[in-house]
């Protein structure tokens with residue numbers, strides 16, 4: 001890659017900070033929902049102050065038990081999961097986890113889930129009044145529950161409706177809408193969410209997949225299908241992030257198979273304002289800190305003062 | 319609790335796909351409690367095959383030959399698929415990512431001997447892994463361990479000498495009668511419980527799901543407490559992915575404790591034995 005044409009080396013370190021819907025992030029590296037617990041689980045392994053933000057596990061108003069096991073299975077360069085929204089409930093999160101997270105200088109984004117529209121609205125209303133929550137991420141794209149969630153991402157009109165309603169239910173908090181890759185044209189859903197008042201888009205959730213044990217002839221997951229994540233999905237995710245960036249003006253947060261600073265840079269160059277690291281946290285708990293450091297190193301090596309010089313800087317062949 | 323890059327000190331082929339992997343990590347070795355595990359992966363494997371770390375029980379604490387101080391961990395690794403094959407093909411000196419020690423081990427309060435006189439340790443194959451540190455701890459608590467060790471054939475009964483060295487009673491079983499009694503390990507266990515009907519006996523089991531279920535049913539039948547060391551597919555080993563659950567008998571409704579955090583050792587009565595986690 002060619003260095004940019006700045007003559008002078010930056011005096012201070014490169015500026016990595018980004019803003020999404022009025023919220024400042026010290027760098028564009030966040031951790032993805034469902035892959036970083038409630039955040040504190042990772043405190044022994046990395047400096048939580050070193051990353052831009054934490055998107056916590058999808059929360060519903062009432063606790064959810066989740067699916068019976070087996071729930072995960074490794075596939076080529078990836079994994080399938082069907083957790084089924086197991087979570088402790090929003091009230092327990094606010095009482096037991098949020099105070100601990102407040103000790104860190106990083107942003108907290110809460111991913112919200114529900115089986116019915118009313119359940120989304122209830123949890124959005126509740127979190128709207130919780131100090132220490134910096135944004136909501138509306139998960140309408142999880143493939144691992146029997147009903148709910150997923151069907152708001154089957155038709156752009158439903159995406160519009162739920163986005164508009166959650167927007168009204170939680171007027172204080174920036175609203176990110178997390179889109180599913182399991183659609184023909186993600187741009188339609190991106191536009192629908194933008195029109196309905198979304199402040200940002202998170203792209204993508206997992207791809208629906210399957211694996212079978214040929215000896216028992218049973219699916220590897222009891223839920224039968226599961227969400228595919230990890231390096232295997234990165235090219236698909238990158239393409240969809242790039243498409244979404246063309247379709248909307250609101251910021252897009254890139255997610256899918258990111259495991260290195262170079263992976264993160266690809267998403268930023270494609271137009272993402274920030275990225276979320278998911279599955280890689282499982283096999284390298286400190287990976288998000290390493291990626292944030294790697295972005296700084298890249299900028300220094302390429303004499304880039306500000307990460308915004310990279311965002312959306314995709315070049316065409318002559 | 320710790321994520322460290324550790325060096326392989328030695329890999330010993332024990333036959334039948336089993337290997338003893340010795341890694342140098344004094345820091346982690348000092349923290350180990352019986353029944354805990356580590357998550358392992360070769361540092362070079364960044365290409366995604368395997369992608370995730372794999373869980374292995376800590377078989378023993380490797381001690382410095384001169385000082386006797388904890389120097390590392392000994393792990394029993396049985397080849398099961400790509401991930402385990404990769405590990406056993408590694409060479410001494412090679413570096414691994416090692417997260418641990420993780421999880422809840424066996425329940426070993428200092429006053430355990432006031433309730434327990436005899437401990438029946440039941441192993442199937444590599445299920446032997448958590449039982450050496452357990453047997454040593456029980457001996458230190460003045461509780462008498464008896465090992466019931468089963469496998470398909472004699473070659474599956476690895477690391478026998480580590481237990482024979484402790485001077486404890488051992489009953490071996492193989493399905494083909496190539497070593498010890500013929501049949502499943504639950505056979506001689508039941509015989510023992512019938513002949514010695516004492517309430518101060520406790521059962522500890524690790525092995526295939528069906529075997530642990532059998533031991534649990536004996537525990538229920540003879541009204542004894544039983545701890546099992548469970549296996550589940552793990553995404554992270556640190557409580558984040560919620561992938562490693564086992565279905566539990568909760569007082570109300572369903573509940574799915576995490577094998578990596580609430581286990582791997584659990585009271586067998588909390589487990590729903592009709593839903594295998596793998």
Ligand SMILES: Cc1cc2nc3c(=O)[nH]c(=O)nc-3n(C[C@H](O)[C@H](O)[C@H](O)COP(=O)(O)OP(=O)(O)OC[C@H]3O[C@@H](n4cnc5c(N)ncnc54)[C@H](O)[C@@H]3O)c2cc1C
Nearest residue numbers: 372373374375394395396398399400401402447549550551
């Ligand atoms: C807490 C815990 C402690 C363990 N301790 C040991 C140990 O001390 N020694 C040892 O050899 N093995 C142990 N295992 C099992 C070991 O982790 C698996 O054999 C290994 O992950 C398989 O990886 P693979 O890539 O080689 O096999 P894969 O290709 O993933 O699978 C091969 C076979 O192994 C089974 N398997 C996959 N993952 C697991 C798993 N997590 N647990 C059990 N079976 C699995 C699969 O169903 C399949 O039949 C332990 C597992 C757990 C959860």
Ligand SMILES: Cc1cc2nc3c(=O)[nH]c(=O)nc-3n(C[C@H](O)[C@H](O)[C@H](O)COP(=O)(O)O)c2cc1C
Nearest residue numbers: 032033034058081139204205229230256257278279
């Ligand atoms: C085990 C697991 C649990 C997840 N749980 C959630 C969730 O609760 N809410 C959500 O929006 N996405 C969830 N995801 C999706 C991730 O946030 C992310 O979008 C996806 O895994 C792709 O990124 P990756 O390839 O970096 O993992 C989960 C993913 C995994 C692997």
Ligand code: FES
Nearest residue numbers: 554555560562578
């Ligand atoms: S292995 Fe991820 S939560 Fe237990």
